Amino acid sequence: MDGGTEGPTKKRRTSWKKDPEAVKENILTIATQEFAAHGLSGANINEIASNTSTSKRMIYYYFGDKEGLYQAVLERVYSTLRENEDRLKVENLGPVEGLALLVKATFEAHAATPLFIRLVMIENIHNADYLRRSDIIPRLNRSIIDKLADVCARGKAQGLFRDSADPLELHWMISAPSFYNVANRATFSTSFGEALFTPERQERLKEHVIDMILGAVVIGYEPGTSHAV
Amino acid sequence: MDGGTEGPTKKRRTSWKKDPEAVKENILTIATQEFAAHGLSGANINEIASNTSTSKRMIYYYFGDKEGLYQAVLERVYSTLRENEDRLKVENLGPVEGLALLVKATFEAHAATPLFIRLVMIENIHNADYLRRSDIIPRLNRSIIDKLADVCARGKAQGLFRDSADPLELHWMISAPSFYNVANRATFSTSFGEALFTPERQERLKEHVIDMILGAVVIGYEPGTSHAV
DNA sequence: ATTAAAATGTACCCAAGAGTTAATTATATG
DNA sequence: CATATAATTAACTCTTGGGTACATTTTAAT
Numbered sequence: 001m002d003g004g005t006e007g008p009t010k011k012r013r014t015s016w017k018k019d020p021e022a023v024k025e026n027i028l029t030i031a032t033q034e035f036a037a038h039g040l041s042g043a044n045i046n047e048i049a050s051n052t053s054t055s056k057r058m059i060y061y062y063f064g065d066k067e068g069l070y071q072a073v074l075e076r077v078y079s080t081l082r083e084n085e086d087r088l089k090v091e092n093l094g095p096v097e098g099l100a101l102l103v104k105a106t107f108e109a110h111a112a113t114p115l116f117i118r119l120v121m122i123e124n125i126h127n128a129d130y131l132r133r134s135d136i137i138p139r140l141n142r143s144i145i146d147k148l149a150d151v152c153a154r155g156k157a158q159g160l161f162r163d164s165a166d167p168l169e170l171h172w173m174i175s176a177p178s179f180y181n182v183a184n185r186a187t188f189s190t191s192f193g194e195a196l197f198t199p200e201r202q203e204r205l206k207e208h209v210i211d212m213i214l215g216a217v218v219i220g221y222e223p224g225t226s227h228a229v
Numbered sequence: 230m231d232g233g234t235e236g237p238t239k240k241r242r243t244s245w246k247k248d249p250e251a252v253k254e255n256i257l258t259i260a261t262q263e264f265a266a267h268g269l270s271g272a273n274i275n276e277i278a279s280n281t282s283t284s285k286r287m288i289y290y291y292f293g294d295k296e297g298l299y300q301a302v303l304e305r306v307y308s309t310l311r312e313n314e315d316r317l318k319v320e321n322l323g324p325v326e327g328l329a330l331l332v333k334a335t336f337e338a339h340a341a342t343p344l345f346i347r348l349v350m351i352e353n354i355h356n357a358d359y360l361r362r363s364d365i366i367p368r369l370n371r372s373i374i375d376k377l378a379d380v381c382a383r384g385k386a387q388g389l390f391r392d393s394a395d396p397l398e399l400h401w402m403i404s405a406p407s408f409y410n411v412a413n414r415a416t417f418s419t420s421f422g423e424a425l426f427t428p429e430r431q432e433r434l435k436e437h438v439i440d441m442i443l444g445a446v447v448i449g450y451e452p453g454t455s456h457a458v
Numbered sequence: 459a460t461t462a463a464a465a466t467g468t469a470c471c472c473a474a475g476a477g478t479t480a481a482t483t484a485t486a487t488g
Numbered sequence: 489c490a491t492a493t494a495a496t497t498a499a500c501t502c503t504t505g506g507g508t509a510c511a512t513t514t515t516a517a518t
Binding site: 038039040041042118120121122123124125126127128131132137140141145162168169171172173175176177179180181183184185186187188189190191192195196204205208211212213215216223 | 267268269270271347349350351352353354355356357360361366369370374391397398400401402404405406408409410412413414415416417418419420421424425433434437438440441442444445452
């Protein structure tokens, strides 16, 4: 094809600026999408590189290898999640309303961040090896448990919550449907149809989840009275 | 080692029996473990082959390519699940007891089949492309919905269940915590510790799930009165 | 200006692993 | 018992893609 004039096609390099942070950020953004889409082994470094504004060389320069890049992606996405959790304020609400808000916010947050969900799924396939290896765990996810503990304590003190209410169990109960709703949507709708995934049915499911949680925790709770939506 | 007498080491092939079904079954069993462990792209055909009592050639002979093998694995494991569901009998139980049993059995079945859970997680990563392509879907997972519909109808007819109770939503509500409990154990316990995964706490969680579901469906349900465990 | 170090570009290497080719053996059928 | 076909073995090919070598450019410090 281009074998034409073998003239001055020397090594004419393009000019560039030093901007390490922007380059790293650019790589991480693209890599997040690639890993979320195809998993750790399925992700393609060449593909990531070609979608960045830099080169494959820089990926290895900054992140060492594929696993290093994956780990960085995982940590960044977890940190973002943490920041979102921190923004939630329930201290000023009553225990029942506070708990209802936490459930509602969790359900919506999961639905709004499918990329994060996929990365967590992938990390679970890998037995959480990379998350465990990370040093961000301790400060991670602490706030959501603290919030639940606060709401729980106040609810019990006011005689509104059952004695059995437990913050960690509550977090499990809230996360499970919220996570499943996004994570298993593909197989669920393939098996049973898309019916539950219209906006209206999703609202209904969210209501059900709130009712289930409050019903398990709040003494004498009447379904449909959360006023949280 | 065996470099000794370079005598009659010609092409002396080992003897073998024709046994296509056993060979296929053997391949599927090993492949199931490999795919469940490493996912579609992460699985290694050479590794699978070396763990079977046959050769890599046979994998391609019977299943065409890696994706064909994966699809076969997926279909087989879904079929096994279906058979387990069919064994459950709730027609002779009252609506409340029947529903409680369905929840309990689902929770326990998920906990008992981590391999299946992993394959479903992996299939969701692939947007259920292979499940969708399969022709086993229609008859699949039908029975569980039918059972729930039966229980629901009887519960409503007897004035025990809320009018809002819906079989498909119920299945979603039952599956979500059951699935999450196994699928996300790695990241959950990495973030929050192993506390919820002792046998005692798992029993407690199962009770909570039963209570939550019954609380959402059964009019005037009192937590801890399911008698299902 | 000089220079060293950090950052970047280009081209390449090479192992891993999906998939194939061709010969060989078992078994059913007439 | 000839022979066609299904089942199987052994050895090979060849692309894909993770990772690297090395040259080059920017920038900050002296």
